Amino acid sequence: MRYFIEIARTGFTAVLLHPLRSAVTTACVVVLLLPFLVGLALSQGVEEEARDSIKFGADLYVSGDQFGRRVPIPLEAVQQVSEIEGVKQVTPRIVGGIVLGADNVDAVVVGLPIEHFPPEVTCVEGRLPRAGNRNELVVGTELAQRLKLHVGDLLPPFYHSSKGDRISEVVGLFDADAPLWQARLIFTLFDTAAEIFNQQGVATDLLVECRSGYQESIASTLQRDVAFPRGPGDGVVRTRVTSREELQAILPGGVAHRGGIFNLHFVLVFAVGIPVILVTSGLGLSERRREIGILKATGWQTDEVLLRNAVESLVLSLTGACIAILLAFVWLQWLNGYWIASIFLNGIDVSPGIRVPFRMAPVPVLFAFLLSLVLVMTGTLYSSWRASTVAPVEAMR
Amino acid sequence: MTGKGITLQVFGLLLLSITAAAAVVWSLGNHHDGRTRNQEFQQMVGGLGTGPAVDLSSCPFSFDARLANGCRSDLGPIPGGVSYCREHGCSLFSCAKLHDPQAEKASHHAVFH
Numbered sequence: 172m173r174y175f176i177e178i179a180r181t182g183f184t185a186v187l188l189h190p191l192r193s194a195v196t197t198a199c200v201v202v203l204l205l206p207f208l209v210g211l212a213l214s215q216g217v218e219e220e221a222r223d224s225i226k227f228g229a230d231l232y233v234s235g236d237q238f239g240r241r242v243p244i245p246l247e248a249v250q251q252v253s254e255i256e257g258v259k260q261v262t263p264r265i266v267g268g269i270v271l272g273a274d275n276v277d278a279v280v281v282g283l284p285i286e287h288f289p290p291e292v293t294c295v296e297g298r299l300p301r302a303g304n305r306n307e308l309v310v311g312t313e314l315a316q317r318l319k320l321h322v323g324d325l326l327p328p329f330y331h332s333s334k335g336d337r338i339s340e341v342v343g344l345f346d347a348d349a350p351l352w353q354a355r356l357i358f359t360l361f362d363t364a365a366e367i368f369n370q371q372g373v374a375t376d377l378l379v380e381c382r383s384g385y386q387e388s389i390a391s392t393l394q395r396d397v398a399f400p401r402g403p404g405d406g407v408v409r410t411r412v413t414s415r416e417e418l419q420a421i422l423p424g425g426v427a428h429r430g431g432i433f434n435l436h437f438v439l440v441f442a443v444g445i446p447v448i449l450v451t452s453g454l455g456l457s458e459r460r461r462e463i464g465i466l467k468a469t470g471w472q473t474d475e476v477l478l479r480n481a482v483e484s485l486v487l488s489l490t491g492a493c494i495a496i497l498l499a500f501v502w503l504q505w506l507n508g509y510w511i512a513s514i515f516l517n518g519i520d521v522s523p524g525i526r527v528p529f530r531m532a533p534v535p536v537l538f539a540f541l542l543s544l545v546l547v548m549t550g551t552l553y554s555s556w557r558a559s560t561v562a563p564v565e566a567m568r
Numbered sequence: 569m570t571g572k573g574i575t576l577q578v579f580g581l582l583l584l585s586i587t588a589a590a591a592v593v594w595s596l597g598n599h600h601d602g603r604t605r606n607q608e609f610q611q612m613v614g615g616l617g618t619g620p621a622v623d624l625s626s627c628p629f630s631f632d633a634r635l636a637n638g639c640r641s642d643l644g645p646i647p648g649g650v651s652y653c654r655e656h657g658c659s660l661f662s663c664a665k666l667h668d669p670q671a672e673k674a675s676h677h678a679v680f681h
Contacts (some may be wrong), residue, residue, distance in 0.1 A: 183574045212595070214620075221618040223606040224632075228615015232634050241637065264614050266635060268624035277623035279631070281613050294609045313622065348602060349609045352617030352631070376634070378614040413634055418618065421633055489581060493588040500591035517630070518622035526602075531595040536588075 178475055182482025189458065193487060196550070199447050200491025200543045201498065206511070207542075208499040211535040213508065213515045216528030218422060220350045225418045229262070229378035230386050233393055235408040242408055243373035245399045252377060255392050257385025262287050263374035265364040269357075271329055276317050277518070280357045282364020294353075297322040297343030306363045309343035313354035313524040320344070332366040339363075348526045355518060390414055463558040464566030473559045480555040481548065488543040495543075496536055503529040 186193045233252065235244035244263075252261045265282040288299050300307035310320050320326075320341050328336030345353040365371055381389050390412045398407040463476055502511060508527035513519045516527070558566050610616065621630035628636040 180574055183577050186577070187573070217620055220606060223603070224610050224615050224617050227607050227610035232615075262614060266616070266624075266632075268628075277625040279623050281616060283612075283614060287612075287614070289608070289612055292608055292612060294605045294612075311622075345609075346605065348605055350606050350617060351622060353609060354622040356613075356616075358613065418633060422618065486577075486581065490584060493581075493584040496588040497584075497591055500588075500595065504595070516620045516622065518625070529595065531592045533592060533596075536592050 175478070178478050179482045182479045183486060185479060185483040186486050188462075196487050196547060197491040197494065200488060200546060201495045203443070203546070204492060204495035204539050204543055205498055205502075208495055208531070208535070208539055209502060209508070209511050209529075210515055211539075212499060212503055212529040212531045213512065213527070215530040215532050215535070217351070217516070219530055220352075220528050221422055222419075224350065224352070225415055225422070228415065228418075230381040230415055231379040231390055231393070232413040233377040233379055234375065234411050234413075235399070236411040237406065237408055241411065243370065243375055244377060244408060244410070246372050246374060248377060248397075248399050248410075249374075251397060251399070252379060252393065255389055255397075257382045257389050258379060259382055260378075260380040262378040262380075263361060264376050264378055265361060265368065265370075266375045267364070267368050269330070269367065271314075272318050274317070276314065276355070278311075278314050278355045278357050279352075280359065280364050280367055282359050282361040282367075284361045294346045294349040295343040296346060297341075300342055300359050300363070302360060302362075304337070306337050306339035306359065306366070307342045308339050308363075309345060309356075309358040310341050311345050311353040311356040311525075312347045312349075313518075313520060314357070315341075315344050316520070316524040330367045330369070332369045333371075334366055337366070347524060351516065351519070351525050351528055354525045386414060459554065460558045460566050463555060464563045464568075467559060467566065468563040473556070476555060476559040477552060480551050484547040484551045485544065488547040489540065491547070492540040492543045495539065496531070500531065503527060 233244065233248070235242040246263055249261050249263055252258060262284060265280065267280050269278050269280055270276065271278050285300075285302060292299065295309055297309070300309060305325075308326075310318075314320070322341055322344055324341045326339040326341070328338065330336065345356065345358075359367075361374075365373075379389065393410045393412050398409050400407055466476055466479075467473075502508060507523055508529070509523070510521050512523045512527045513521050516523075519525070519527075615634070616632060618633045619627075619630040621627055624631050624635070627639055629639045
C-alpha cells in the first residue's frame with residue numbers, strides 16, 4: 172500500500188512540475204463543464220417550478236376543439252361543466268399573447284374572475300386588480316423593467332375593443348422571486364382580458380376542480396358527451412381535456428431529459444475537448460516524453476508511470492470539476508445567471524429581472540466530474556502510455 | 569517537491585471539493601419562502617408555465633404545455649429535429665407532446681395572438 176501511496180505522491184508532484192500545462196488543462200475542463208453545469212442547473216430549476224405549476228394548478232383543463240385544433244370555449248360551458256357529478260368548481264380563464272410599446276415587447280395576458288383571486292398575496296408588490304372604470308393590471312418584473320412601469324402608472328389604451336378603449340392602471344408588480352413565467356405576465360380580471368382581446372363570451376380554457384375520486388369520470392364525460400354550439404353556422408365545439416397526471420407525465424425527466432442534454436454536449440465536449448486536452452496535456456509535449464524516458468531509465472515500470480499519470484489526471488480533473496461547479500453556482504446564485512440565462516430561457520433579458528431558477532442536482536454534478544476525468548485521462552494516459560512503451564533512449568531524444 | 573507542498577496541495581483540493589459539495593447541497597436545500605411564493609402564484613393564476621419561454625411569441629408550447637399540443641418547429645424524426653426550436657434551449661428543455669400535434673402545428677392560432 173505504501174508503495175502505491177509513494178507513486179501517488181509523485182502524481183501530485185507532477186501537477187506542479189509543469190504549472191502552465193496543469194493550468195491550461197484545468198482551464199479547458201472548466202470551459203467545457205461550465206455551460207454544461209449551468210444548463211443542467213437551469214433545466215432542473217425550471218423543471219421544479221413546472222412541477223409546482225402542475226401540482227398547484229387545476230385538476231383538469233378544458234379547452235375547445237374543432238377539427239383537431241384548439242379553439243376558445245364558450246362561457247356557457249361553465250354551467251354545463253359545473254353540473255357534471257363530482258365537479259367542485261369551474262373557473263374560466265383567458266391566456267393570450269399581446270405586443271406592447273414602441274419596442275414591440277411580447278407579453279402574456281392572463282385573466283381570471285375576481286372570485287378566484289386570493290384575499291391576500293405576498294408575491295405581488297401593490298395589490299390585485301379590482302372591478303372599476305379603469306382596467307387594473309398586475310405586471311411581471313421583466314415587462315415592467317422593459318416598459319419602465321411602476322405601481323400607479325397609467326397606460327393609454329393599447330388595444331381596440333368593441334366595448335370601447337379604456338385607460339389601464341398598473342396596480343401591482345410581481346415579486347422578482349415569483350416563478351419565471353411572471354416575467355412578461357399581465358394579470359388582470361377576466362372581463363378586462365376579454366376586452367383587451369375583444370373576445371366576449373369565450374375563454375381559452377376552463378379550470379376544473381374535482382372531488383376526490385371523480386377526476387377520471389369527469390374527464391371521460393367531458394370528452395364523450397359534452398359539446399357546445401359556437402354560433403349559427405359555426406358548428407359545435409367539442410372539449411379537449413388535459414389532466415394533471417397527463418401534464419406530470421410529459422415533464423422532462425430521468426433518462427430522456429439527460430438524453431436531450433447529452434445530444435448537445437456530446438458533440439461539444441468530445442469533439443473539442445479531447446483534442447484540446449490531448450495537445451495541452453501530453454501529445455507533442457517533448458518535456459513529458461523526456462520525463463517519462465528518465466523515469467523508465469531509472470527503473471520505473473510502465474504501470475508505475477501510468478499510475479503516476481492517473482493520479483495527476485485525477486487531481487487535475489477534480490480541480491477543474493470543482494472550480495466549474497463553484498463558478499456555475501456563483502454565476503447562477505450571485506450573478507443571477509447574467510447573460511447565460513438569456514441563452515437558455517428565451518425572452519429573458521441579458522440581466523434577468525427575475526430570480527433565475529436553478530438547482531444543482533448531485534447526479535449531473537457527479538456526471539460532470541466523471542466527464543472531466545474521462546477527458547483528462549484520455550488526454551494524458553494515451554500519450555504517457557505511448558512514451559513509456561518505447562525505449563528510454565528513444566523517449567529522451 | 570517537499571512533503572509540505574504536497575500536504576498543502578491535498579488540503580487545497582479537499583477544501584475545493586468541500587466547497588463545491590456545499591454549493592450543491594445549498595442549491596438543493598428546501599427554500600421554504602420560494603416554495604410558498606410559487607404555490608401562491610400558481611394557485612392565483614390557476615397553474616401557468618411548464619417550459620423555458622416567458623411569452624407566447626414563437627412557441628406557446630415552450631411557455632405552457634397546456635396552451636398548445638406540440639412545438640410548431642418540431643421537425644420530427646430527423647436527427648436533432650426537435651432541437652431547431654430556439655425556445656427549447658438547444659434541446660435542454662425538450663418535452664413530450666400532450667396529444668397528436670399535427671393539426672395544431674399547421675395552425676398559428678392555437679392561442680390568442
